[in-house]
Amino acid sequence: MPRPRLTVSLRAAAATAAGLLLAGLTPAAASAAAAAPPVPKLTWTKPCTPGLQCDTAQVPLDHRDPHGRSIELALIRRPADDQAHRIGTLFYNPGGPALPGTAALPAVVPLLPEQVRKRFDLVSFDPRGVGDSTTLQCFPDQAAEQALLSGLPAGYPIGAEQPVLVVANTDDPAWPYEGSRALADTLARGRLLTVDGDGHTVLGNPSGCASGYEERYLVDGELPPRGQVCAPDQRPFQ
Template sequence: MPLSGPAGGRRHRAAALVAAAVCSTVLSCPGSGAAQDTPSPSAGTGIPRLDWRPCTPGSPYDCATARVPLDHSAPAGRTIDLAVIRRKATDGAHRIGTLFVNPGGPGGPGTVQVPQNYGSFPKELRERFDIISWDPRGIGNSTAVNCFDSTDAAQAWGRSKPAGFPVGEKERTAWTDAYDDLGRRCEKRDADLLRHVSTADTARDLDLLRQAVGESRLNYFGVSYGTILGATYANLFPGKVRAMVLDSNIAPSAWTNGGRADARTPTFLRMGSDRSAAATLDRFLDLCGSATTGRCAFSAGSPEATRAKFDQLMQRLRVHPVDMWTYARTVADTVNGLYIVDPGWADLARRLQDLWEGRVPKPAAVPPPPPVANPDPYLGDEQATAVWCGDSPNPRDPAAYQALEENSAKRAGDASRFWTWAGEPCATWPARAADGYAGPWNKPTAHPVLVVGTRYDPSTSYPDSQAMAKELANARLLTHDGYGHTALFNNASSCVKTYESRYFVDGTLPPPGTTCRPDKQPFS
């Protein structure tokens, strides 16, 4: 799912919090004191029992499995498993409590992505909170949506559709046929699970996990898709919110189509992902063109010349792909390559320059995952598709997407084609959420919510963060005048981290209208 992905990056200590060792009167501090295992609830309470064990011998991470109802309205019925992971607070003497994290998606496996990005969290949060994440229902190491009998079958299905998005009638037919086939496979495999992987179901799971670790109120950090999960929790359980940061937001009204089931526009176009990706690409090309080729390999010496060079490359690839690098694959790679600023933008520039010179790009080096249990679970397309198609309305006629693509391209260029077709799998998806949540979004929470929005984000637009702050009953917007997808994982700003740390520790919000900037500019 293109909403979010893991990344590393430098993070700096928030110096203003060095001496913060006691709780203020603004926020209560459930779980204060030395880090320890909370006794598991007794059988019959409905709260899952978490038997923590090291994920692997000597690992700093503990793993557990939580058993929860498939259907929260029928708790005595079928149950499913949730894979949960924990890293204890490093300063147990000044521990505040537990911080739950959703790393995005939908489809992001928290048991993999949070350990990969653990160093991105502000030092104060790592010191004073047990950091817990989990694979949401339907995803990864939890009871997962898996519609194939084997890895080979899943890979064969992936090869049956064009990379990136379809171009031309033949590819459009292959694309729509592939996702129609996927939906039929999934419905045949486990139709009940498909109807119970909604964001609201996961929010109810999160409340059970909160109780399982003995917290009276929730501390939560959600990025990308995790923001709509956080907003859902905040409105289902408004009295249980202690502190909540939502970074790189989806506007609730865009995700739910304002509560209307009949959608004429795909989710990502409602979110403005096409416009935001186009604006971010323009900034990438402008900054690249202002740099030397030593700093940005794709630079043509000026912003204007570099934008023209990119357009020429796209036109050339439409006619003459470089091996498997078609126009559509390159556009998709470009959009995804804009997520991570350092080193992602420099790596993207090198790939574009390779294509310009007719060479097959070398893949970027990917660091190995940390040593945790099962670091490479199955994460097929059907997992993200099951969540967002069950939750978020999209046009149900596959034939409508070509016209939607062309209309979007008039306002947002190449990137809009990628984002338009990202919603098409929902056209033939067989399931809708049995117990979803479509609002209202303005229930007063026990404490205010901190909303973080990045101006140049290729996925979740800055106006969506503005809308999130407005639609919630009590929220404060912190603007990150930077680039990339999520301020936490992909675009280091010690300013943002300082405000996040102060908020989680003692409830202090940034002043209204506060703007932060990244620590480092791209290609600088």
């Protein structure tokens, strides 16, 4: 599905509207806008895995105190192969934290669909606690941790308009298939794509069928048919 691009006139109109909005801000709102932290300036010139780009972002430790203590986040980027037809950037969260994204992204890239590699820049980071990002201690003790967690809402948003593709293996040892099915049913526009096989995630257990549906979802926003089941390309560990 083609994506609209702003023309020069639209950009000018948007800039004019933004100027009018800023001119009409109350002193309190203007002060809040002025207090916003600067956007990190990235050059992507640090030593990195061949074919990828690395940098470090300086960001606030606490966004409620944007000009207080800052921390460093290690970043890695793999530019889209087809920059002329680039759609945008996909952010890869390595999860856990277990592996730093600066190590995980190079391993994941070859497993992604070709059109995703061609049309998107791929960016990841080292979650705090692993890799080269600033280390952390979240709580002074376990009691303080539980005091915070007990007051937080749980569950997933159920009214979102954006379609969400949930991909699950039927015999995933780390995440039961029933949990993925329940998640897809909970989301307002969730859709479950089933891979009838073993292993944790489709990235670690490739399926050309599933990759095709993932590609169409990411590039065109198209969900697979309800109840779609794909087979893996081969049994794992073979």
